[in-house]
Amino acid sequence: MKQLKDFYIKLSLESVDCLRRILDKKRVCPVLKELDELVGLITNFMVGDETVKCKLTELGLSDLIHKLWSTLFQSVARLHPAITKKQKPWDCVELIWLEFLQTLxxxxxxxSNIAKINDVFEIVLALTFSTKTMNKITALLVLRNLAFYQPNRARLLTSGEFLNLLGNKLETGTVEEKSTIVLIMWSLAANNQKAKIMFKAAHLDMKLQQVLKHYQLSSDLISGEEIERMEYVLSVIRDEDKIL
Incomplete structure (x- = not known):
């Protein structure tokens, strides 16, 4: 717990100007890595052990974790590509941060918090176009998780940037990215007439149909299960599932 508190203090004391300097980026990155490893170690100790969980609760682990969340959320603007200029020292910072958000x-x-905090949401959207494969995939997985939380539907569907992202990934994304986009669309369109209307207005149903046709002709690129899922999601968006 003492080490976790030390990490919290170190991260809290970092200033924006300090983080923008290359040498300091190299210093902060190991701190985040060590924090990630420590949290993983604590998690392993807690798994299946009620005694450890109770002891850590008494020591204030929950409160400290919440403080760390606030610190990371306040620092999120520093991760925007416009600030980092996609410099190498930031790659590992982005990935650790995204993995944290994916778990959260x-x-x-x-x-709820990720969708509500505008800076966080915008950064996640921006990082779905990262040049690093793991970073952009992880950012997409964060959006997938947000889409499965029903109160977030309005937030996502009223974001033009989010809708453009869906269309862009359907047109130019990798197989993995397209599969994730299909899950996002499925989650949002299920029993949601507004989402269906907006998807069709943005021609996302047509783009999904093109993806489906491509994979039907090249079935070796994707599993039969994935093709069936795409067919079903397309039918949901077009309300064809009600005809069955």
């Missing part, structure tokens, strides 16, 4: 977005509290 598995839970309702995280799903």
């Amino acid at each position: 977005s598995l839970y309702p509290e995280g799903q």
Whole structure:
């Protein structure tokens, strides 16, 4: 716990100007890596051990983790590509941060906070176009998790940037990216007439149909299960599933 508190203090003391200097970026990156490893170690100790969980609760682990969340959220603007200029020292920082958000977005509290905090949401959108494959895939997985939280529907569907992202990935994304986009669209369109209307207005159904046709002709690129999922999601968006 003492080491975790030390990391919190170190991260809290970092200034924007300090982080923008290359030498300091190299210093902060190891701190985030060590923090990631420490949290992983603590998690391993807690798995299946109620005694450890109770002891860490008494020591204030929950409160400290929440403080770390606030610190990371306040620092999010520093990760914008316009600031980092896509310099190498930031690659690992981005990935660690995105992996944290991916885990956090598995839970309702995280799903709600990430979508509500505009800076965080915008950075996640921006990083879906990262030049690093793992970074952009992880950013997409964060959006997938946000889409599965029903109260986030309005936030996502009223974002022009988000809708443009869906269309862009359907047109130019990798197989993995397109599969994730299909899951996002499925989650948002299920029992949601507004989402269906907006998807069709943005011609996302047509773009999905083109993707589907391509994979049907090149079935070796994707599994039959994935093709069936695309067919079903397309039918949901076009309300064809109600005809069955």
